[in-house]
Amino acid sequence: MADEALFQFLHSEIIQYVNSAETGESENGRCVSKLENMGFRVGQGLIERFTKDTPRFKDELDVMKFICKDFWTSVFKKQIDNLRTNHQGIYVLQDNKFRLLTQLSAGKQYLEHAPKFLAFTCGLVRGALSNLGVKSIVTAEVSVMPACKFQVMIQKM
Amino acid sequence: MAVCIAVIAKENYPLYIRSVPTQGELKFHYTVHTSLDVVEEKISGVGKALADQRELYLGLLYPTEDYKVYGYVTNSKVKFVIVVDSSNTSLRDNEIRSMFRKLHNSFTDVMCNPFYNPGDTIQSKAFDSIVSTMMVQAC
Numbered sequence: 387m388a389d390e391a392l393f394q395f396l397h398s399e400i401i402q403y404v405n406s407a408e409t410g411e412s413e414n415g416r417c418v419s420k421l422e423n424m425g426f427r428v429g430q431g432l433i434e435r436f437t438k439d440t441p442r443f444k445d446e447l448d449v450m451k452f453i454c455k456d457f458w459t460s461v462f463k464k465q466i467d468n469l470r471t472n473h474q475g476i477y478v479l480q481d482n483k484f485r486l487l488t489q490l491s492a493g494k495q496y497l498e499h500a501p502k503f504l505a506f507t508c509g510l511v512r513g514a515l516s517n518l519g520v521k522s523i524v525t526a527e528v529s530v531m532p533a534c535k536f537q538v539m540i541q542k543m
Numbered sequence: 544m545a546v547c548i549a550v551i552a553k554e555n556y557p558l559y560i561r562s563v564p565t566q567g568e569l570k571f572h573y574t575v576h577t578s579l580d581v582v583e584e585k586i587s588g589v590g591k592a593l594a595d596q597r598e599l600y601l602g603l604l605y606p607t608e609d610y611k612v613y614g615y616v617t618n619s620k621v622k623f624v625i626v627v628d629s630s631n632t633s634l635r636d637n638e639i640r641s642m643f644r645k646l647h648n649s650f651t652d653v654m655c656n657p658f659y660n661p662g663d664t665i666q667s668k669a670f671d672s673i674v675s676t677m678m679v680q681a682c
Contacts (some may be wrong), residue, residue, distance in 0.1 A: 430661055434654040437618035438647060441598060442586075517619045517661070519553065 425509020475540035487532040547571040547626040559665040
């Protein structure tokens with residue numbers, strides 16, 4: 387489908403642009419947080435659109451399942467492969483073939499560049515959860531591409 | 544035709560409130576504020592049937608002697624409140640539902656506007672015009 391490629395190309399260009407704007411930075415910390423903030427705002431708007439017609443959510447687990455199934459399907463055309471929780475506010479979303487990483491490599495090459503490509507999605511999830519009333523911190527880790535794990539830590543108010 | 548329309552944020556402060564100017568605005572602000580309690584009660588819904596809980600439209604919140612107040616909550620906990628004149632008995636439930644639908648669609652557009660920061664008051668002219676079509680026309 388053509389529209390999937392559009393977003394992937396745009397996403398790569400955004401990362402290139404933000405990276406080049408940060409000249410002289412030895413670490414790419416600021417680049418990652420800029421991308422995350424962009425994702426946050428987009429996530430908020432997206433959730434408003436997607437949940438317009440869905441019935442209200444029962445609890446936190448319901449919200450996470452929505453993110454893993456409907457939200458992920460709408461954005462990445464597939465569902466999250468595995469959702470784990472310790473029932474104490476930590477959820478791990480595992481995607482074995484993350485769409486934005488499939489073009490990078492199929493193993494350990496370019497591993498050090500992977501965080502930049504996951505930052506926008508982390509912000510996306512954080513923004514989506516925040517608009518649904520769940521305050522959280524989202525981080526991502528990747529050991530072998532294109533599989534990656536998103537860890538969501540719920541902040542109790 | 545509504546007499547007052549309000550949009551209230553998740554943290555219970557008004558994002559947008561507009562009423563027919565001929566009557567005291569303060570009274571409407573007060574009515575909307577008190578209706579928030581009723582909305583909270585309906586959302587928490589202890590002991591209610593599961594079917595009620597899943598709906599976004601809350602229905603008639605409470606009637607006063609002059610007005611009827613209707614509520615609607617989105618999944619992002621933003622509340623819409625519509626106040627209509629009690630004497631206007633021709634308004635059916637379906638019409639109120641469709642008013643809320645239009646409001647929700649219009650609000651979603653506002654949210655997706657990159658110039659709007661969530662949490663600010665709504666200043667979009669498009670939203671204003673949708674609301675105007677639903678308000679009683681002041682002559």
